[in-house]
Amino acid sequence: MIEIQNLTKRYGEKVAVDDVSFTVRPGVVTGFLGPNGAGKSTTMRAVVGLDRPTSGTAHVDGRPYRELRDPLRRVGALLEAKAVHKGRSAFDHLSALAATHRIPAARVHEVIGMTGLENVAKKRVGGFSLGMGQRLGIAAALLGDPQTLILDEPVNGLDPEGVVWVRRLARSLAAEGxxxxxxxxxxxxxxxxxDRIVVMGRGRVLADTDIADLVAAATERSVTVRTPEPERLLDAIAGPDVTIGYEGDGSLQVRGLGAEQIGEAAGAARIVLHQLATTEASLEQAYLELTHDQVEYRSEVAR
Known part of the structure; x- marks a missing residue:
């Protein structure tokens, strides 16, 4: 378990993490989101002792990482997949890690098999693709069979099969407690x-909640309507709290009324509907709404 309490990290006058508190619990996959520069990587680095907090604490199983007697067996981390000696093979890299933590050699073979590295285990890491480097980083994180896993952008560079594999791996590890x-x-x-999401923006926690609750709280549902008589439908459903947007495909996006209300109004006015469907909000929509004013680096859309 990871417990972060009032964590603050400053680099000179720059406040990278500002009084952050949250918990990553056993049996749960906790997602960590935020724009570039939000403080996510700094927070993760503080958990594994790579950055010393200016104030506050970041503990694993109730203790700072540097006080853990067998850290690789307690917490496995993928923070920078390229932090490997490029002249070593994947097998040698994992074997060296195992030797320093008294981990049996058999475990090296196990994680190589778990991460799909069998065919490249004896090849030099310097020749690895980005995706294979990610798999090696995950193998190193799993080496000590830890109860806590920290994975920073683990699907970066992976093909679709690899992305699905990481998803299933994370879910299965959480299911094991x-x-x-x-x-x-x-x-x-x-x-x-x-299962749960922590969202950061400009060094602060913006949300710490279940995904369903985040989506429900941060976004408003809309109803997609398609009809050959849009003007008549507009007259039938117009109201002070109703907003209607035109989509490029000819459909309407209605907010302020439910699908049942729109269907009843159309039926009473004898208006033909070709489509009537509630559009569920997505995590992406909720995230963008939540972090809209927290983006440090914003791109302009070309006109």
Whole structure:
């Protein structure tokens, strides 16, 4: 379990993490989201002792990482997949890690098999693709069979099969009672992987909640309507709290009324409907709404 309490990290005058508190619990996949520069990587680095907090604490199983007697067996982390000696083979890299933590050699073979590295285990890491490097980083994180996993952008560079594999791996590890802390910029994948979400923006926690609650609280449902008589439908459903938008495909997006109300109004006016469907909000929509004013680096859309 990871417990972060009032964590603050400053680099000179720059406040990277500002009084952050949240918990990553066993048996749960906790997703970690935020724009670039939000403080996610700094927070993860503080958990594993790579960054010393200016104030506050970041503990694993109730203790700072540096005080753990067998850290690789307690917490496995993928923070930078390229942090490997490029002249070593994947097998040698994992074997060296195992030797320093008194982990049996058999475990090296196990994680190589778990991560699909069998065919490249004896090849030098310097020749690995980005995706294979990610798999090696995950193998190293799993080496000590830890109860807590920290994975920073683990699907970066993976093909679709690899992305699905990471999702299933995270879910299966949580089902075994492990605490899984995972960051990603792929919202659709995070929605399928995580149980709980922590969102950061400009160094602060913006949300710490279940995905369903985040989506329900941050976004408003709309109803997609398609009709050959849009003007008549507009007259039938117009109201002070009703907003209607035109989509490029000819459909209407209606907010402020439910599908049942729109259907009843159309029926009473004898208006033909070709489509009437509630559009469920997505994690991506909720995230963008929540972080709209928290983006440090914003791109302009070309006109």
């Amino acid at each position: 492990r605490a899984v802390f995972i960051s990603s910029h792929l919202m659709s994948e995070m929605a399928l992987t995580a």
